[in-house]
Amino acid sequence: MTAMRRTQVTDAQVELEPVQPDPLPKSDDPYLLTPGPLTTSRRTKEAMLHDWGSWDASFNEVTADVRRRLTAMAGGGDYDCVLLQGSGTYSVEAMLSSFIPKDGRALVLMNGAYGQRAAKTLEFLGRDFVKLDKGDYLPPMPEEVDDLLTRDPDITHVVAIHCETSSGILNPLQGISDVVMKHGRRLLVDAMSAFGAVPLDVANVPFEAMVSSANKCVEGVPGFGFVIAKKTALEQAEGRSHSLSLDVHDQWAYMNRTGMWRFTPPTHAVVSFREALLQHEEEGGAPGRLARYTRNRDVMVRGMREMGFRTLLEDEWLSPIITTFFCPGDSNFTFTRFYDELKSRNFIIYPGKLTEAESFRIGCIGQLDEAVMRQLLTAIKDVLDVMGVKDCSPAPR
Numbered sequence: 001m002t003a004m005r006r007t008q009v010t011d012a013q014v015e016l017e018p019v020q021p022d023p024l025p026k027s028d029d030p031y032l033l034t035p036g037p038l039t040t041s042r043r044t045k046e047a048m049l050h051d052w053g054s055w056d057a058s059f060n061e062v063t064a065d066v067r068r069r070l071t072a073m074a075g076g077g078d079y080d081c082v083l084l085q086g087s088g089t090y091s092v093e094a095m096l097s098s099f100i101p102k103d104g105r106a107l108v109l110m111n112g113a114y115g116q117r118a119a120k121t122l123e124f125l126g127r128d129f130v131k132l133d134k135g136d137y138l139p140p141m142p143e144e145v146d147d148l149l150t151r152d153p154d155i156t157h158v159v160a161i162h163c164e165t166s167s168g169i170l171n172p173l174q175g176i177s178d179v180v181m182k183h184g185r186r187l188l189v190d191a192m193s194a195f196g197a198v199p200l201d202v203a204n205v206p207f208e209a210m211v212s213s214a215n216k217c218v219e220g221v222p223g224f225g226f227v228i229a230k231k232t233a234l235e236q237a238e239g240r241s242h243s244l245s246l247d248v249h250d251q252w253a254y255m256n257r258t259g260m261w262r263f264t265p266p267t268h269a270v271v272s273f274r275e276a277l278l279q280h281e282e283e284g285g286a287p288g289r290l291a292r293y294t295r296n297r298d299v300m301v302r303g304m305r306e307m308g309f310r311t312l313l314e315d316e317w318l319s320p321i322i323t324t325f326f327c328p329g330d331s332n333f334t335f336t337r338f339y340d341e342l343k344s345r346n347f348i349i350y351p352g353k354l355t356e357a358e359s360f361r362i363g364c365i366g367q368l369d370e371a372v373m374r375q376l377l378t379a380i381k382d383v384l385d386v387m388g389v390k391d392c393s394p395a396p397r
């Protein structure tokens with residue numbers, strides 16, 4: 001069955017509010033409307049106010065607890081979770097090198113910067129691969145994957161990006177997974193920016209392995225990533241990695257044997273991540289978080305469209321993680337000035353990452369709610385007035 005998520009930005013009129021004091025208990029830092037690092041709760045930050053011994057049993061218990069909770073979030077079963085120092089890219093490289101054998105062949109589904117990075121990583125690793133490149137804003141469709149797998153029986157692994165954060169597109173992972181399973185191939189998922197909010201359960205998407213990192217939808221601070229993988233795949237990964245520090249099998253086996261990390265762990269980030277996981281559960285887990293992020297997106301996208309901005313994507317493909325807008329063609333608009341003016345009003349947005357058009361992005365994840373999004377819209381209106389931008393429609397292409 002090929003089920004795809006359809007989204008629809010709700011039509012409710014967005015009422016702009018004057019900028020109010022922060023409704024959420026946080027510091028005076030600006031709101032990060034970015035895809036991570038993101039705005040974290042005070043509770044998560046406060047969990048970093050203690051020092052932990054990396055060999056001590058109490059820290060090892062935190063590590064074990066985090067691993068258990070993350071495995072459960074993905075549906076548990078015959079899977080296990082391995083934590084890995086570094087940013088998300090380190091975990092992606094670790095996954096690709098540890099799960100694709102040296103004589104394997106991957107199909108990389110690309111529609112943006114992170115798919116391109118996965119392909120570049122495979123080049124570095126000397127792994128054989130083919131790509132399906134859909135450009136900046138079109139999803140790789142299950143039928144296309146079906147066709148490629150039919151025509152190329154040597155493909156052993158399919159690499160998919162769940163939410164391609166460079167455009168904000170939510171790729172049709174369920175349909176892709178169904179096709180990969182039908183062909184008996186193995187699925188590797190970069191779920192970096194989606195995991196913890198967009199549903200990903202091994203009961204529906206029986207991936208070989210997936211990665212995400214601490215500073216995304218679980219709302220922790222940066223410092224480590226994690227791989228969730230089938231235990232059988234973790235066993236088979238022995239001896240495959242080109243790298244000592246990125247060897248997922250070795251990190252897993254060592255953690256299971258000793259309860260510790262092989263090399264210095266980011267102790268503060270791990271302990272505050274556990275606190276973030278507890279808040280994630282209190283909010284209703286991934287469904288609760290998805291509901292808040294979706295409301296954030298709907299209020300923000302609707303308000304931006306009312307001002308005349310255009311989204312890169314049709315509603316059907318908009319993720320609740322981050323949205324790309326075209327820069328206005330109005331000659332008074334420059335992104336740098338827009339960014340600086342918003343920053344002076346306490347909002348940090350994100351530059352665009354499209355290859356062809358001028359754009360910027362606004363994230364919906366982190367400790368933000370719809371009241372914050374309304375404040376943002378008020379601030380954007382004000383900035384446009386100050387800049388003298390009258391027309392927010394993009395320049396003709």
Ligand SMILES: Cc1ncc(COP(=O)(O)O)c(C=O)c1O
Nearest residue numbers: 087088089114163165190192193
């Ligand atoms: C889908 C995806 N993959 C990989 C990465 C790379 O993660 P990092 O920047 O933490 O190395 C990101 C970062 O946002 C991402 O969104």
